[in-house]
Amino acid sequence: MSKLKITVIDDSAEDIHLLLSILKDDYQINAAKSAKQAFELFKQQKPDVVLLDVNMPDMDGYEACKIIKEDPELNSIDVIFLSANDSTDEIIRGLELGALDYIVKPYDSELLLQKVRSATSRVKSTHQLKEQADQANQIVYTMLSESAGLSTTINYFRNCFSANDLNDLMKATLSAFNDINLNAALYFHIGNQRLAFTSNGDPTMLEQELLERFSAYEQPFFEQGERMFVVQEHLVLLIKNMPTDNEKRGSLKDHLMTLLEGCRAKLELFKKLNESSSKKLTQIYKAIDEAQSVLANLQSKQEEHKKVSLSILDEMVAEVEKSFFSMGLTDTQEHTLLTILSETGTRSLEHMESGLKLDEHIKQCVLNLSKAAADALR
Structure with missing residues (x-):
């Protein structure tokens, strides 16, 4: 595994040099003399841990920590404050802002290493947990495409073909989407009949308008981020939480199209009966x-x-x-x-x-x- 990344933010060149000499053998180190300079560095490479001086001009450490913890792209960074002030109020303030630890200057080299190792150990554990979670998700999607997907499809087709009207078909289809943890909105249009529901009940006014607009859309798919519209004859499907991973997304799209084939067949039957x-x-x-x-x-x-x-x-x-x-x-x-x-x-x-x-x-x-x-x- 590559070395974990640490960024030192301190307006004192002497303090930066000292920290580099202590940490350079075990970690990949970057340094910045101001929070503004550090944020520019973050755009190029996000660190795992930040050693942040409290007392700096322009922007102090507390304000910089607040920005880090409120930014969705940066809030996973562990922050350790460095300060000559060892008052309880200062330490509590740092912890309230989301800092992991607070080291008082001047610091003992061994104590500093111990606290940094503790922080990096936590980072490693977090990485491992994320990898395990990703693996678990991959297993779920694999099961979906194989036995679980087949079971969902069979159950849906059974419920679909026993539907007596559009309401029954709508409930059966949304239930199938719920079974695979998809947050969906569905719109049926046959002749003069119009019906729209979501996994949570009635669609919002904006969702209703979009579903109606996409009923005239000529392409079968419209995708933007986690949202995906599927346009088929007599129906429009909106999925609000599609996975962003291309492989998982492709597998799920194939599964959705299989389900919608059954739905379309039933809608066509309703159309002929109505005619x-x-x-x-x-x-x-x-x-x-x-x-x-x-x-x-x-x-x-x-x-x-x-x-x-x-x-x-x-x-x-x-x-x-x-x-x-x-x-x-x-x-x-x-x-x-x-x-x-x-x-x-x-x-x-x-x-x-x-x-x-x-x-x-x-x-x-x-x-x-x-x-x-x-x-x-x-």
């Missing part, structure tokens, strides 16, 4: 519309038929009354005959009225069916 249902509903709506027209025409004819029937009854009664003079009937006979005619005419009219009411019921049923079909087509 078939819409076609049938259109035919039903057309038939209902024709029935309405026929019914309206029939009702008009029945109204006319009623008027003609009333006219015929009136003419019949008038003709019978005229014939009374030639028939030689008594008043009682005439009254009886007219009563029979009147009652028969009334019953005939009542029968026609009931037929018209039945027509109204039929008409209302047809209207209700028409409304239901129109609603289904929306």
Whole structure:
């Protein structure tokens, strides 16, 4: 393993020379006479440990330490303060800023080496833990691409093909992404149907807008940092935490595309079912519309038929009354005959009225069916 890197920051050339003489055999040493100069050095090579003088012009050690610990690129550097001030308050202040240790000047060479070795030992342990973590992650992704990936795919396809609607399919797909620790947002668009959800629930307004915009994107992928948009027919997928390692990213993309093949197949089935249902509903709506027209025409004819029937009854009664003079009937006979005619005419009219009411019921049923079909087509 190469030597660990230490940067000495001290405005005293004499102190820098002393530290170099103590540490040069065991470590790779850089030196700077100000914090500003040190930060320029950090751009070229980031050290593992910084020996930082507290009392310096322009920027003291405390301010420099604060900048180091607040910078995501530098905050892993272990800082050891060097100071002639051994007050408890000063030491506590240094520790509160995130320093690893505090050495009081003038320092004993052996004590200095002991503290630096302790710091570098910690750095080595951190490096080893990181390597182990990277190896563990690699194992996880290897498992994903092999047996675990196959298991996830089988379970997803089972849930996918048993989905009854877009909501079921959305839940099954997001659940599969959750199983492989992906933070995802998913957008379906089939005909007039639109549906969007994320692993955590509803998407934000910005996510919703981006998903809708990418539905018209012509390329299958759009990648930026940890975010990746996958654009397929009828769907847009946003992954928010894709690995930045190219090998892992490529393996995961292959796995995602396998999952999305199942999703697309189900979406295509939903599309065909919707088209078939819409076609049938259109035919039903057309038939209902024709029935309405026929019914309206029939009702008009029945109204006319009623008027003609009333006219015929009136003419019949008038003709019978005229014939009374030639028939030689008594008043009682005439009254009886007219009563029979009147009652028969009334019953005939009542029968026609009931037929018209039945027509109204039929008409209302047809209207209700028409409304239901129109609603289904929306």
